[in-house]
Amino acid sequence: MSGANVQRERPVFDVCVIGSGAGGGMAAKVLTEAGATVAMLEAGPDWDAQRDSAMLKWPYESPRRGASTPERHFGEFHAGLGGWSLDGEPYTVGDGEEFRWFRVRQLGGRTNHWGRISLRFGPDDFRARSKDGLGDDWPISYDDLKPYYDRVDRLVGLFGSEEGLYNDPDGIFQPPPQPRCWELAVKRAADQLDITCIPSRLSILTQPLNGRPACHYCGQCGRDCGTGSNFSTPSVLLPPARSTGNLVTFLGAMAREVTVDSRGLATGVAYVDTATGREEHVRAKAVVLAASACESARLLLNSKSALFPDGLANSSGTVGRYLTDTTGTDVMGFIPSMRDGVPHNEDGAGGAHLYMPWWLDNAKLDFPRGYHIEIWGGRGMPGYGFMGGIQNYPGGGGYGADLKQMYRSY
Template structure:
């Protein structure tokens, strides 16, 4: 595909690629400091309070496809997720028969519009994994370096929870947590009986107002749809919208960036080239500084595609590290039928759009056969019914005593079916483990030499395998789930996953927490970025998404992406003042 390249005459101070957690935070901080910013987003404009986009508080039958998903609406019509693992005209490939499912978000604010808002700080050990267990590498920074930025993110965005004084799960500056719902009270009691901690969840949802621009949660349990009150955190509403109000941000949506442009004499970045997805025209943005925040894999794709005589292996890649050390969170799940929750009294049990309690990692890996931990997320309760609900009635184990005293399986048809729906409503629980994988050089993404997308941009090719460490971790998750379910008096749904399917371990990429492809480090020979997320090879290029991560931790990455982006933004401001940029 060939284009006529159209140059933007304005030279911006900063060009930011991607409007999610990292890009949104950089735009917010740099625009406040007075920088003229071009913010490029590969998807469309989105505002959850705009009537054009509202799906919150709609009835199930208002869904155009009755709740069904499509490749571009992977979680259904009502979920605020534009994008998916399989986008039309935007392929990716695999190498050596391995598997990796790559989720691309295509909307303002990126993945922060539809995530679970689980907002956990990394702990001291998470930044020094090699020192702890000899595997992987230490970060070039410590928890103490990031703590001031975690504190500022807490204050700016808001996170509820409760101090627990856990050594590797640092407490935030918490808003009051919501009270546990009935099934969560039961989980908490069961956890105590088997010595598994269950504590208040830590989610970036406002349980009380923190400023005039955002309301507080009204407990509709629909954060995934986008909040009209801006009570939950999404980059689009909490960071990008305020940054636009400064007058210093030029937002370009449906802008698919092709590469970072450089001056072959100085080696510095001069801007980016992008394709207007609607007009299919190619344009350039000129900028003094380029900040990549397109997601770990997309940012590495941009760097690897930014080849030139001066940078034959791609930009910021003299180390050959870009694309390598890719890793996603591990994930395994189990659900159960709870006979004691049948025939429940009806009341509003919606709560926040997520869990009110969770289990942080509680064991010593030195006493286990795998090196890294996981946390447990819980679900259940009397949520809004949707199309396709069954509440465990399809489970042959879910039998109960009928009116005649005989054991029966839920379901049937007619009056029997309706009565069983009512009896089973609210009688299911679920739990999911989310854990840390060990970063490995042989898990990577690279440019496929033979395949381009519909815009003519070379695509990524993935090579990824779980190791025995992750498989053994998934086995431990399943054993733990069964232990909790039995302590609850529940009946596990289906058969327990075994070694034949890696104990239910989700395919790499399915948890959508991929990090590590443009890792930071002190040595330019083994890392792409320095400790301020600045490219070793090109001083005016920064990467502020999950690509900079050296290791994942048993926590969700968003809070750390936000903190590191703020830290990088402060560094950019300081370096500009010193005329080093």
């Protein structure tokens, strides 16, 4: 049998979805439930939180106390298989540029370990240019998107509180967990300074939903949740997609190029089987790129043909340009009143119970837009690197019993 015949006998899927993270998982669920047959290509291996989550592991169960490894840059118990560099997937940046590209490779992508902070864009975020003359307005408004936010909230489940803040719209919330000791201390100070400080909005269940149990407050969402109480694609989106019988998942399938016919329409995706190194092809009438923002752009640029010499969907030449990112930084402080505190139950969700949405009036500031503040603190399990830098604390450091006492005290 010739290669051409073999090719013809392969099934033609309605849609090929590249990537199984937040974007790919939702595309697969919606499409399969609408009756489409879907081939999902995922570059990484399988990930199943019930089997793979290290949610309940103690640091001493590892000789490295959970330190990072080349395969898991956030630590060996962390649910992200990858980091800022991936074996066999190098990248370069322009002269004088600095860009650290965080990537994971596994079923569910970053949804297995993201912070679960689930905030809606507000009305002003859709008309930023009209407000401050920078960037562009969106062609849709918050009201256009609101019904979809509502649907996602009902499907995913998140906690929060109804605050009625104009540009931080309320969602459909489950009750938020109580703030912990350090959070109450920060909240007290924020109230005195007139800084808005409200319950976080996290995709973590505080009540059972759609067969998933409520969180039992182990505080380890970064390791993924073995009970499926927080949101990840494999726990929430893929089971209903699979139950339609319309989803076929290809693991270890690194998409290389979207193939097109002589009219320029997609015919499928060429991918590399990472186990054999062989090039394969999956046939589909339509292709959804959901391999993460940069990788999806790379795939479009990689998909060159006589019809599209600069890559697919790139007649403007803007694919892969004008990238922006969500930047973050952290500041650490020490609250003296919490020193020598009485050990008590600090269990909670794996994320901040309180946060500060943008609270200032931009008209009175010399910069546009804003930021939010997430609060972290409390006693963690003493794993690798625990309280590193204690010598920098007032009176900190020391040796032997003194050092141990300092750890307890701080």
